[in-house]
Amino acid sequence: MNKTSRSSKVLFFGMDGATWRILKPMMAQGRLPHLQRLCDSGASGILQSIEPMVSPAIWTSIASGKTPDKHGVWDFVVSSKSVRCKRVWDMASQSGWRVGLCGYMVTWPPPELNGFVIPGSFSRGPETHPASLQAIRELDMTQRSDNRRSLFTAMQRAWQCHRLGVRPSSFADAALTLVRTRAQRDYLEKFYHMRRIGFEAYADVFVRQVQHFQTQLSMYVFTLVDSTSHNYWKFMEPEASASSVEPREIQKHRSKIYQAYEAVDRMIGRTLRRLEVSLPARHEEGNTNVIIVSDHGFQSVPEAQGRPPDRTVRILPEALVELLHWEAAAVRTFNIRGATFFRHRQEDSFQIEKMRSDLSAIRVVNPSAPFFDVSLDPYGNIEIALNAALGELKGLQVKLPEGQIIAAEKIVAGDIGAISGDHHPEGVFIAAGPDIRRGYALQNASVLDVTPTLLALMDLPIGQDMDGRVLTEIFKPDFLSASPIRHIDTWEEPNWSYEEDNASADEALKENLRSLGYL
Known part of the structure; x- marks a missing residue:
């Protein structure tokens, strides 16, 4: 060759x-x-x-x-x-x-x-x-x-x-x-x-x-x-x-x-x-x-989030890892295209399911509703995005899986920071x-x-x-x-x-x- x-x-x-x-x-x-x-x-x-x-x-x-x-x-x-x-x-x-x-x-x-x-x-x-x-x-x-x-x-x-x-x-x-x-x-x-x-x-x-x-x-x-x-x-x-x-x-x-x-x-x-x-x-x-x-x-x-400019948010993955008591060294996370992804480093199916379950269990207190839309892609990445049905985040409270109630702003910022x-x-x-x-x-x-084209x-x-x-x-x-x-x-x-x-x-x-x- x-x-x-x-x-x-x-x-x-x-x-x-x-x-x-x-x-x-x-x-x-x-x-x-x-x-x-x-x-x-x-x-x-x-x-x-x-x-x-x-x-x-x-x-x-x-x-x-x-x-x-x-x-x-x-x-x-x-x-x-x-x-x-x-x-x-x-x-x-x-x-x-x-x-x-x-x-x-x-x-x-x-x-x-x-x-x-x-x-x-x-x-x-x-x-x-x-x-x-x-x-x-x-x-x-x-x-x-x-x-x-x-x-x-x-x-x-x-x-x-x-x-x-x-x-x-x-x-x-x-x-x-x-x-x-x-x-x-x-x-x-x-x-x-x-x-x-x-x-x-x-x-x-x-x-x-x-x-x-x-x-x-x-x-x-x-x-x-x-x-x-x-x-x-x-x-x-x-x-x-x-x-x-x-x-x-x-x-x-x-x-x-x-x-x-x-x-x-x-x-x-x-x-x-x-x-x-x-x-x-x-x-x-x-x-x-x-x-x-x-x-x-x-x-x-x-555009990436599919939300009006005044409803754009920024999920805080590091805060979620801490509040959900996950082992930080075992989890990879990144924000891309209006969503946040979590991945277990060892690709442990049990831990992946636990992470997915924890994120799905986060709910708005009143009226009760899921806070995140949670999905699992074919490769084992957990993708979350803010529930599209939610409106104003200011003053919103959410309940974590263990029952703790926190302000939504602790895990989702109401702004996108410097990135546009x-x-x-x-x-x-x-x-x-x-x-x-x-x-x-x-x-x-x-x-x-x-690559196939380059090889050809x-x-x-x-x-x-x-x-x-x-x-x-x-x-x-x-x-x-x-x-x-x-x-x-x-x-x-x-x-x-x-x-x-x-x-x-x-x-x-x-x-x-x-x-x-x-x-």
Whole structure:
């Protein structure tokens, strides 16, 4: 299963949280010329996500073609050693492809692939492969966890990243931004700019390492759009906000999400130029297929909850765990798309049923009614949402399973905090290159289809045990003639080992999750 001379290179961008809802109007206005050109030159359409819409789980499904019950990734506190199956880079590296990964979730600790690995969001350590790339991770982790560090230390580490590939213009921009935001007390003003300069630095290092290692499968995943959409949606759509927004704040922050998309478009155009990737016009040219996907789309929090803006709430999962006397170390919890999910770490069916029963037993005192709608998905996740029939929460009292009566505000906040954007199930798929049909409108595609399609583009076989399909409709007929789709039973091996990750989120990771509304 070695790489054939017929196979083109693959350049993959993971645009976490991107939505056509913003892309299409911006393209129509001419504000995203590079993304527009990719759409015109190739195939594009909606990429359907999977539930629960937890980014590490979805990105692992994207990279494996398998559902979470097979790959074992459910939430944010997870390591690469706990993934229960091979991912596309394992398959490619095993087949002789040189692989480069930057920013991909659940790649820490980094696997020793034939190429380089710079782990992505929610990693718990700075390690990279090779270790010589570690400075970029150290700078990122220091920036997020220690706001009191000296400016000199930050600049010193930034200079180390310059040696890894950060362009002089990016270095100067970062230095100026650090100086300007040093004394900035406006969290929202600082948040976007710090995320943007990190995104630019990672992109620069990614390009330099692709050039250095001459990788054939090169993947860069970034969260700039996702994190910006979580925090600034209410300024873009103040009429859909769950809380009043000051006109002065709207004026200051309304364009932040659009700026994030424009920054991504510039980065993609710059990367294509620096890697000398040419897109087909009327004739075939170049040897690189470009793939862009998002794990989910975006919407306002009231839309996600299906409640009017003035009735939007925020469930407090950590308070529920404490009040229900659950063992905190045994329970994973996260907020996604207007609901809260609980998962028992050991997947103990008895404990899962007890947790479901406890949550179902929480009732409004007067008039008596269930406080939560509680359901169990096929994977053992307990999902709760506020009973849709309930109105005003102020003054409402609820009874816990053991009879204790508390104010509803102890477990459900009557506001959504700083987060105003949430996940939507319709993501983005764009593909262009010598093997991709021009101007094709893709339909009925899923995040599970990405790895089978990547394997086909690399002329590698697709595992019969994968849950996705090859998007053959986007391929040119001559590509399918020269590289017929092949299958094998599985890419897995009997001796493939994984370790259950029983670690808990540290305070730095918890703060990162809170900043995105997941806790």
